[in-house]
Amino acid sequence: MAGPAWGAYYAGGGRHFRANTRHNRPILIMLTRPLGKLDYAHIVQVIDRWWGGPTSSLAHPLFFYELGALARVVEVDGVLVGFLFGFICPADAQTGYVHLVGIHPDFRRRGVGRVLYQAFEEECRSKGCTLLKAITNTGNDGSRAFHQATGWDASIVEDYAGPARPRVVFQKRLD
Numbered sequence: 395m396a397g398p399a400w401g402a403y404y405a406g407g408g409r410h411f412r413a414n415t416r417h418n419r420p421i422l423i424m425l426t427r428p429l430g431k432l433d434y435a436h437i438v439q440v441i442d443r444w445w446g447g448p449t450s451s452l453a454h455p456l457f458f459y460e461l462g463a464l465a466r467v468v469e470v471d472g473v474l475v476g477f478l479f480g481f482i483c484p485a486d487a488q489t490g491y492v493h494l495v496g497i498h499p500d501f502r503r504r505g506v507g508r509v510l511y512q513a514f515e516e517e518c519r520s521k522g523c524t525l526l527k528a529i530t531n532t533g534n535d536g537s538r539a540f541h542q543a544t545g546w547d548a549s550i551v552e553d554y555a556g557p558a559r560p561r562v563v564f565q566k567r568l569d
């Protein structure tokens with residue numbers, strides 16, 4: 395089977411990608427652009443449904459107001475189908491941190507997450523980062539598979555979030 399067809403071109407204030415040819419599904423034309431206030435308002439309303447459980451507390455407003463400069467959304471035909479909340483660590487300007495990612499359930503395995511991560515990685519590289527980091531719960535197999543498929547290393551740290559609160563810690567070195 396042919397691999398995904400990745401392409402990109404700039405237009406307006408955002409960036410367009412086309413993806414992907416796998417799974418015999420139609421190519422999506424995706425627009426990535428910065429997170430706006432209306433996007434944030436929409437995300438907090440849909441996130442519990444997209445994640446399949448209570449998650450909205452993770453979408454704290456500080457990831458829009460204070461740490462939102464690198465946050466991105468993806469649109470397909472004007473519909474918001476994915477978001478990434480990420481930032482460069484205030485205490486370590488060489489590390490980019492992905493805090494939260496969500497893809498509309500009807501648009502998974504279409505390359506939306508890959509495009510969001512690619513956009514964030516490029517922003518971080520351009521700002522001098524040498525490392526990307528993210529975490530997830532140990533039961534989140536989909537997240538683990540996604541990160542490993544996109545070139546991240548994963549390790550379980552037993553007390554990462556406190557006693558008996560392990561997390562999968564993902565890291566990706568930027569050469």
Ligand SMILES: CC(C)(COP(=O)(O)OP(=O)(O)OC[C@H]1O[C@@H](n2cnc3c(N)ncnc32)[C@H](O)[C@@H]1OP(=O)(O)O)[C@@H](O)C(=O)NCCC(=O)NCCS
Pocket residue numbers: 398416444445493494495496497498501502503504505506507508509529530534535536537539540541543544
């Ligand atoms: C995890 C998540 C962000 C992946 O986004 P996505 O847009 O579906 O991922 P992509 O289509 O870009 O996948 C890229 C590759 O990752 C791997 N992958 C992604 N999701 C996977 C899954 N559920 N199971 C196995 N592999 C997976 C595949 O190799 C895939 O390539 P392929 O489809 O060509 O085989 C999305 O499923 C999601 O929003 N999940 C719920 C929220 C969450 O867990 N967020 C991450 C923690 S912050």
